[in-house]
Amino acid sequence: MTDTTQTPPRRAPIADTPQRRAMLKRLKHKPSVKGSLIALFLIVTIGLTLPFFAPQNPYDLASFSVMDNRLPPGSESFDGTKFLLGTDQQGRDMLSAIFYGLRVSLMVGLISTGLALMIGVCVGLVAAVMGGRTEAMLMRLVDFILGFPTILVALVLLAMIGRGVDKVILAIVVVQWANYARIMRSAALSERRKEYVEAAFNLGFAKPRVMFRHIMPNSLNAVLVVATVQIASAITLEATLSFLGVGVPVTEPSLGLLVASGFDYLMSGDYWISLYPGVALLVLIFSLNLVGDRLRTALDPKRS
């Protein structure tokens, strides 16, 4: 625990501490973590930059031809373009479609996690600092939302409001903010009892200032670890909703929608339309979950 004889930290003590350095060192030397981080870096780079270099623009109807539909991986079209991963039912190059799909999936995952994180952190902080009836009410709401499986809430919500990128993000935020709120509250509660917070209150700082400048930076660690895993579950949720036909619109296919569009051709053996987007999705989700899992183990005080 923190040494109370020191001067209370005014700002975030996310600075260098020996424990932190040791933890990062332990993490860096795990081959699984290294592999996942490299995979994540590649995926994010591909998702952000490669759409500009992709062999084809899958949104531009003029850039592909129905004549090339459902070509197996490695085949060539009449004009000599090579389709490394084959083409879909409209003659789109699968590799380009995956690059663009990755971008949509990543964007939805990151934006929704970011928004849910902000809401959850604020709610958790308010609950911990205010206490009393506010806390009880907020936490009952959190329990209520966490009591239901995410897929059910999101599915029914989207069934009511319709499909669209913004609506999917809204649905993911609705099901995820409560996770952060719960963790933030318990972290903030234990910080609140510490002397530097008491000192800040006694100095007459306003509640919001103490909340956001003193308590929040010190209790953010636990929330951020959960966020890694939550990005993965946000991406999975988006893919699943899109697969079920209530997610992103057909004009902006994410990886889940690409998998769905190949489903009809699976029985005739045209596996590549579904298989490769799914592989991309799996690598993304698995890497995120693995990093999240290792981070959690590294931060677990019982283990070190």
Place this chain on the structure above:
Amino acid sequence: MFTFVTQRLLQSTAVLFAVSVAVFLAVYAVGNPVDLLISPEATQAERAEMIARYGLDRPVWSQYLTFLGNALQGDLGTSFVHGEPALSLILSRVPATFELVVSALLIASVIGIPVGLWVGLNDGSFGSRAVMTGSIMGYSIPSFWKGMVLILVFAVWLNWLPASGRGETVEIFGVPFSFLTVDGLRHMAMPVINLAIPNIALMIRLTAAGASEAARQDYVKFARAKGVSNTRIVRRHILRNILIPIVTVLGVEFGSLIAFSTITETVFAWPGMGKLLITSIYQLDRPVVVAYVMLVTFIFVTVNLLVDFAYAALDPRVKLSERMS
């Protein structure tokens, strides 16, 4: 015990009540209930009749009371597409879903608990680390894609198992079940595996975490020092203590598997309530959606209640306090 039971019953009723308000607001207050509840193909006379029946011209609170009153009598509206009461339509699909969910949970416990126990007791060995990393893979694979890969491998390439439907069924008390015929079992194999995989991973992780923590406790060390055999320590001292969180999670998972079976049922065209929900969403058959939400919430609340009671029965501390009082 009586106070505990009453308290939990009251809480459960409150949750059901809250969900009914949320669903009511989503259907009636956010959108135009006339459009949501009345089929677009209805004639003007039918519209007027429906408006009068559901009291759509009255204030919101009074509409809610009507909705609640109807719901309490089991009337959650009539399906536009099938023309049947929505609730009985869903209830007719419940056995198919339960068959999948119960089988998946069974497989998850039969595989997950022993493997998890082994992993937890061999903490840090290469094998246990490999299983733990593998289990991350288990819950990372998106369910719908995993189902499609299963179909691709076992139905399209190897041609071993059928890709869709329930197969031959046998009726027990008028309810059709697949698990009693060979054909039915062949149809069940892939959906059940698909549903079970993330749960096997969850069971392994949960049991392993519990077992490795329990093995380090003083009472286990003491039992070992006393010369109690290893099998007995694992059975009586470790397993019995970690069974409580396992039972809790199994109960909660039962509810969440019902929701997650929506995906598996869609992939394998399994005629359960999840498939019905997805079809109803496509066909804008809102009464069925509403009835599904209310029914699943009811199942959820009931299961959670049962889990809490099982918890009280399993936890030695609860027993102790009873004996003392």
